Amino acid sequence: MSRDRKSYLLPIFPCSRPQKASENAVPNSLQAVEDQLKICGHKRDADVFELFLSKKELTEVIDLSRFKKLKYLWLHHNKLHGIGFLTRNYCLTELYLNNNAIFEIEGLHNLSSLHILLLHHNELTDIDAAMKELKGMHNLRSLSLYQNPLSQYKLYRLYIIYHLPGVELLDRKQVTEKERRSMITIFNHKKAHVIQSIAFGGKVDASWNPKLPIKQKRVPRLPSDFAFGDNVDKTVFDDPEDAVFVRSLKRSLMTFTSMNWNTVPTQKEKYEENESTDASQMLMISLK
Structure with missing residues (x-):
């Protein structure tokens, strides 16, 4: 089969912003995939469950949607700028994209089966855009985003935990219960006050499900002498350790x-x- 025929069967999705691509980028990508198929002895696309394409100096990758049962994909240590070639690999459970030059992950939300996603050492700058793509991944358990510009956000770790409550391992560190409590206190004041009301005997459903609206009874108004300054955090902490932890994050x-x-x-x-x-x-x- 000629190279033109292969290119017809495998449409190309560029991974970077519009720019003049290297003439060898597409053939190199196609050759890397074909070499892996030969090494593994696969003759049918339906038999491909994993592809190892790391350290190939790839700047673009051919469309991989023909591998409908692909579950494990290694693309780390390349020169990729995006992931437009992965939007239809719905069975992917492990994706390794670390050590590239990726500046956006648009389309990643289609891969809802992901359990492990490594994106450290890239060029992601917009933390809100990243969370928009990742927050629908309810099966995601392990995520790495360190060594990206967005990791310089002041409360970066708690912000990620707030938007991805199912993640158990973030940047190679286990997510703790203290972090989950502090995350609620900082980013969800309404939920924090519901939980605090339990200490005063209020019958409130404090079960945490970010999808469901919070149901609570009216809480009696605090007395007039229970006042705070406008420039002070107005959250009342039941556990002193939580107060210490939150204040330490703000460098007080x-x-x-x-x-x-x-x-x-x-x-x-x-x-x-x-x-x-x-x-x-x-x-x-x-x-x-």
């Missing part, structure tokens, strides 16, 4: 003062005439 200065009991004279020392004792001292600890 916290100071704790305690008595240094080593400087307090004992009863015996007080009544010994020859024993001189210094004044008691206070310990002050500042945390940021």
Whole structure:
């Protein structure tokens, strides 16, 4: 079969913004796919469950939709700029796109079966656009986005957890329950107040399902002396650890003062005439 015939059967989806592509980009991509099929001994597209295309210096990739049962795809350490060639591989469960030059992931929301998605070391800058593509992936459990410009967002990690509650491993770190509680406190004040109302005996359904609206009874108005400044976080914390964690994220200065009991004279020392004792001292600890 001639090269022209193969190109007809395998339409090309460029991975970058409109620009003059290298003349060898498409043939290199096609050759890399064909080499992998030969190595694995596949004769039918329906038999292909995985493709290893990493470290091939690829800037573009041919359309892979003919591999309808493809589940595992390695494309890391290439020079890709987008993922337009993947919009119809609905069976993909593991996708490795790290160490490329990807600046957008438009169309990724079609891959709702993904369990693992690695996108670290790329050029993603718009965190809202990224969440728009990823928030519908209810099966996604492991995600990496570090070493992208969007990871410089101040509350980047909690923001990702808020939009992707099903993710268990983010940037190679386990998502903790404390992070989930803090995420609700910061990004969903209404939900936080519902949970806090439980401490006052309110019968409120505090089960967390981001798809369902929150149902709650009217909470009595707080007394007039229970006021905060406009420039202060108005969330009431039931667990002091949550307050410490949230304040640390905002880099607030916290100071704790305690008595240094080593400087307090004992009863015996007080009544010994020859024993001189210094004044008691206070310990002050500042945390940021």
